[in-house]
Amino acid sequence: xxxxxTRYTLTLLFLLVLPGLVWAQDLVTDKSFGADNEIIxxxxxxxxxxxxxxxxxxxxxxxxxxxxxxxxxxxxxxxxEKGVSLIFSEPLNTTESHVVTIADLLPDEEPTTIIxxxxxxxxxxxxxxxxxxxxxxxxxxxxxxxxFFGTSxxxxxxxxxxxxxxxxxxxxxIMSWFFYQYILTPFxxxxxxxxxxxxxxSLTVQAVDTILRKVNPALFNSFGVYLVLVIANCVIIAVPLxxxxxxxxxxxxxxLSLGAGGGFLLALYLMSSVRERMDLANIPPTFKGVPIAFIxxxxxxxxxxxFSGLQIF
Amino acid sequence: xxxxxxxxxLVVNGILNENPIFRLVLSMCPAVGxxxxxxxxxxxxxxxxxxxxxxxxxxxIFKDYxxxxxxxxxxxxxxxxxxxxxxxxxxxxLPEAYAKMGxxxxxxxxxxxxxxxxxxxxxxxxxxxxxxxxxxxxxxxxAGMMAIGFVRELLGMGTLMGYDILGFKxxxxxxxxxxxxxxxxxxxxxxxxxxxxxxxxxxx
Amino acid sequence: MKDIxxxxxxxxxxxxxAGVVMGLTFIFTSNxxxxxxxxxxxxxxxxxxxxxxxxPMPESMAMHEVYRYVITKDANLTVGYLVPLxxxxxxxxxxxxxxxxxxxxxxxxxxxxxxxxxxxQKAIATRLDLDPQFLRYADKTIIVTDQGRRQAYLLTGAFPxxxxxxxxxxxxxxxxxxxxxEILEHEEDPGLGGEIVQDYFKNQFKGKPFxxxxxxxxTKTPLPDEYRQALEAEKSGISKKEITAIQEQYKDHDIYALxxxxxxxxxxxxxxxxxxxxxxxxxxxLDQVIQGQNIAVPF
Numbered sequence: 001x002x003x004x005x006t007r008y009t010l011t012l013l014f015l016l017v018l019p020g021l022v023w024a025q026d027l028v029t030d031k032s033f034g035a036d037n038e039i040i041x042x043x044x045x046x047x048x049x050x051x052x053x054x055x056x057x058x059x060x061x062x063x064x065x066x067x068x069x070x071x072x073x074x075x076x077x078x079x080x081e082k083g084v085s086l087i088f089s090e091p092l093n094t095t096e097s098h099v100v101t102i103a104d105l106l107p108d109e110e111p112t113t114i115i116x117x118x119x120x121x122x123x124x125x126x127x128x129x130x131x132x133x134x135x136x137x138x139x140x141x142x143x144x145x146x147x148f149f150g151t152s153x154x155x156x157x158x159x160x161x162x163x164x165x166x167x168x169x170x171x172x173x174i175m176s177w178f179f180y181q182y183i184l185t186p187f188x189x190x191x192x193x194x195x196x197x198x199x200x201x202s203l204t205v206q207a208v209d210t211i212l213r214k215v216n217p218a219l220f221n222s223f224g225v226y227l228v229l230v231i232a233n234c235v236i237i238a239v240p241l242x243x244x245x246x247x248x249x250x251x252x253x254x255x256l257s258l259g260a261g262g263g264f265l266l267a268l269y270l271m272s273s274v275r276e277r278m279d280l281a282n283i284p285p286t287f288k289g290v291p292i293a294f295i296x297x298x299x300x301x302x303x304x305x306x307f308s309g310l311q312i313f
Numbered sequence: 314x315x316x317x318x319x320x321x322x323l324v325v326n327g328i329l330n331e332n333p334i335f336r337l338v339l340s341m342c343p344a345v346g347x348x349x350x351x352x353x354x355x356x357x358x359x360x361x362x363x364x365x366x367x368x369x370x371x372x373x374i375f376k377d378y379x380x381x382x383x384x385x386x387x388x389x390x391x392x393x394x395x396x397x398x399x400x401x402x403x404x405x406x407l408p409e410a411y412a413k414m415g416x417x418x419x420x421x422x423x424x425x426x427x428x429x430x431x432x433x434x435x436x437x438x439x440x441x442x443x444x445x446x447x448x449x450x451x452x453x454x455x456a457g458m459m460a461i462g463f464v465r466e467l468l469g470m471g472t473l474m475g476y477d478i479l480g481f482k483x484x485x486x487x488x489x490x491x492x493x494x495x496x497x498x499x500x501x502x503x504x505x506x507x508x509x510x511x512x513x514x515x516x517x
Numbered sequence: 518m519k520d521i522x523x524x525x526x527x528x529x530x531x532x533x534x535a536g537v538v539m540g541l542t543f544i545f546t547s548n549x550x551x552x553x554x555x556x557x558x559x560x561x562x563x564x565x566x567x568x569x570x571x572x573p574m575p576e577s578m579a580m581h582e583v584y585r586y587v588i589t590k591d592a593n594l595t596v597g598y599l600v601p602l603x604x605x606x607x608x609x610x611x612x613x614x615x616x617x618x619x620x621x622x623x624x625x626x627x628x629x630x631x632x633x634x635x636x637x638q639k640a641i642a643t644r645l646d647l648d649p650q651f652l653r654y655a656d657k658t659i660i661v662t663d664q665g666r667r668q669a670y671l672l673t674g675a676f677p678x679x680x681x682x683x684x685x686x687x688x689x690x691x692x693x694x695x696x697x698x699e700i701l702e703h704e705e706d707p708g709l710g711g712e713i714v715q716d717y718f719k720n721q722f723k724g725k726p727f728x729x730x731x732x733x734x735x736t737k738t739p740l741p742d743e744y745r746q747a748l749e750a751e752k753s754g755i756s757k758k759e760i761t762a763i764q765e766q767y768k769d770h771d772i773y774a775l776x777x778x779x780x781x782x783x784x785x786x787x788x789x790x791x792x793x794x795x796x797x798x799x800x801x802x803l804d805q806v807i808q809g810q811n812i813a814v815p816f
Contacts, residue, residue: 064587064655065655065795066587066594066596066614067596067612067614067616067799067802068795068798068799069614093791095677139491140490140491141346142342142345142346142490142493143342143346143420144342145341145342145345146338146339146340146341146342146425149338149341191397191401191539191542191543192397192539193397193419194393194396194397194400194419194422195390195393195394195397195535195539198389198393198422198423199389199390199393202385202386202389231423232423232425232428233423234342234420234423234424236423237419237420237422237423238416238420241416241419241420242416285505285509286502286503286505286506286509287498287502287505288505290338290498290501291498291499291501291502291505292498292502293498294494294495294497294498294501295494295495295498295499297494297498298491298492298493298494298495298498301490301491301494302491304491305489305490305491308679308680308706349707349708378527379527380520380523380524380527382520382524383524383527383528386528387528387531390531390532390535391531391535393535394535394538394539397539397542398538398539398542401539401542401543401546401547401550402542402546404546404550405546405547405549405550405553406546406549406553408550408553408554408557409557412702415704469708470708485708488707488708489706489707489708489709490706490707
C-alpha cells in the first residue's frame, strides 16, 4: 500500500514539474498573477526595452472570451530587462486562465503564446482544503449526520470510523469517477447515477471487507465493525454526485474525496473530544444524550462558518 | 406480533412513538440541512413518503423470492430505483422545488430509516401492513421536517409556507444554515421535557 | 452450487426489473422536463420585459436567438455566430478576433431542433466541414423585436459567487440600459447571500444606463427607505409615478450591498457589469458585419 502511494506521489510530482522543464527552453521562463490587476512575465534573456514596454507587443484575453482583449494600462520593465509586469486598467478575474500572446519582442522570432493560470497544485490544495474546512461535509453541508452522532462518543471509535471512511471514500469516489466518465456520460445513462454510485459504494465496502480480513486480520478486528456503517453515510454518495455535477478530473476527484474523508475524520475527532468531556459535566436531564450533542454540533458549525470565504491560493 | 395492530395504529406509531427524526434519530441530514422553510419540509417529506411506501410494498410483495444472502443489496437496489423515479419526476414537473432541495432528493437513497424499515418490517409482514407502516413512517418524517421548518421559518423570516404572518423578521439567526443543529437539539430537549413531566405526573 | 445460481438469476431479474422501471420513467419525464424548462425560461423572459399573464406580450413581438461559438482551427481562434435569416433558415457568420468578417455559411436546421445544443452543433459542424470538438458553444443572446424594430436584448450568463456559480438572465434595451435582472440559479447562504433574489437587491439594477454600468461598484451604506419602497413596489404599493421619480434619482448610484453579504453583492455587480460590457462590444461588431455583408436578418 505504502509503496503504491510513494510511486503515485512521485509520478504526480514528475507530472507537475514537467511543464516547467519544457518552458525552460523558451523565451518566457515564468509567468504569474501579481496584484489583482497585474500579470508578471519573466524572460530567459534581456529584451529590447522599447518593444517590451510597447502595449502593442502583448495581446491578452481571458480564455473563454478570445474576442475581447483586456486593456493594458501600463507596462513596467524589470531592472535587469529580463521581465515585465503588465498592469491592466481593470482587476483581473484570476479564476479564469489568461492567454497572453507576445509578438515582435525579439527579432525573427515567432509570436509566443503563454497561458497564465493560478498554480494547478494550489488549485488542487484549494479543493482539498475547501472540502476539509470551508465546505466541511458535516458542519457546513450537514451530511453524514446519523453516523456522525452515532460514532462520536469515544475518541477511539471516532478515529477508527474516520480512517475507515476516508479509505472507502477515496476508493469508491475514484471508481465512480471512472464509471461516470467512461460509461454513464458516453452512453447517455446519467439517469442511472444513483443506482450505479450506490452499487459501487456497496461493492467497495464488500471488497475492503474481504481484503482486510485476509491481508490484515488484526486491522480488520479493529476497523471491520465500521465498514457496515460507511454505507449508511450520505457523504459517501454525495461526493460522487458532486463530482458528476462539477465535471472534475481525476486528480481533482482524488483531492475532493480525500478532503471529504479527512473532513469527516476531523469533525468526528473534534466532536468526540467534546463528548468525552461532557460525560463528566452536569447536564440537565432533558438535554442528556442526543440534544446536547446537537447543540455542541451547532456551535462547531457556527465556528466553521468563520472559514467560509477563505481563500488561500 | 405487529400484525395485530390496526392500520391506524401503524400510522400513528410512525408519527409519534417511532418518529424517524425525534425518536429514532435517523435521517438527520435533511432535518438540519434544508428545514429552513415548512415548504421544503413538506416537499422532501412527500418524496420520502413516496420512496418509503413504494419500497415497503415492493419488498413485501417479493419477500418470498428474495434470497436471504442478498437481502441488503436487493433493498438498496429497490430504494435506489424508487429514488431515481421520484428524482426524475420532481426534476421534470416541479423544477423550482427540486432546485431548492438540491442534492437531498438523491440522498434519500442513503437514509437509514428506509432500509431499516424494510429489514425490520416489510420483509416480515403482509403487503397491507407494510403499506400502512410505510405511510406512517413517511408521514412521521414529513411531520418532523415540517415542525422544524415551522420553528425556523416563523422565527427566521416571520412567514409560514411563504405567507407573511408576523410582518417582521424576529431572529435572522434561525434561517442561517448552522441554526438547524440548535433547533433540532432544542426541540428534542423540549420533547424530553414533556416526557419526563408526563412520567412524573403518572407516578404521582 | 444451486444456491448461487438462484441468487444470480434472481439478482439479474431484479436488476432488469429496476432497469425497466427507471428507463420508462426516464422516457416519460425527459420530454416533460425539456418542455417545462422551456416554459419557465419563457416566463422569466416575459417578466423581465415587463409582461405577465394579465398583460401578455403583443403578437407583433418576436424573439430571435443568436448563438455564439468559439472555433479553434489550426491554433487559430475565430468567433462564430449562428443567426436566423429573414425568410427562413440560419446562417453561420465567422469573425476573426479583430472583428473582421471571414465567412457566412448557410446552415439548414429545423427551427424546432435549433434549441437542442447537440443538434445545432452537429448541423454547424457538418456545414463547416469541421470536427465538432473544435466548435465550442459559448452563449445565447435573444433579440426581441416589435414589428422588425429592436426592443430589447435578453442575455444569460454565469459567474462565481460566494459559494458556487450564480447564473442570471439580463434584459437590456437597445442602448444597453438594464431593463431587469433575474437570478436563475444560486447556492448562496439562505438569509445572507441568498437575499440576492429579493426585489430590493435585484431591482437596483433596473434602469441603470450603460454609462453607469461601466463604473458600477457596491457601496456599504444602508439602503435608503424611500428607495427600498420603490424597489419593492409590489409590497409597498406606491404609485408608478413616484417609483419612476425615485428610480431616476438613484439611477447613477452604486449598488447598495446586502447586509452581511458584501461578497455576494459584489459578485453579482461585477458579473452583471462584465456581461453587459462584453455584450455591448460584441453586438457592435456583429451589427457592423451584418450591415457590411447585407445579411438579411429579422432584427
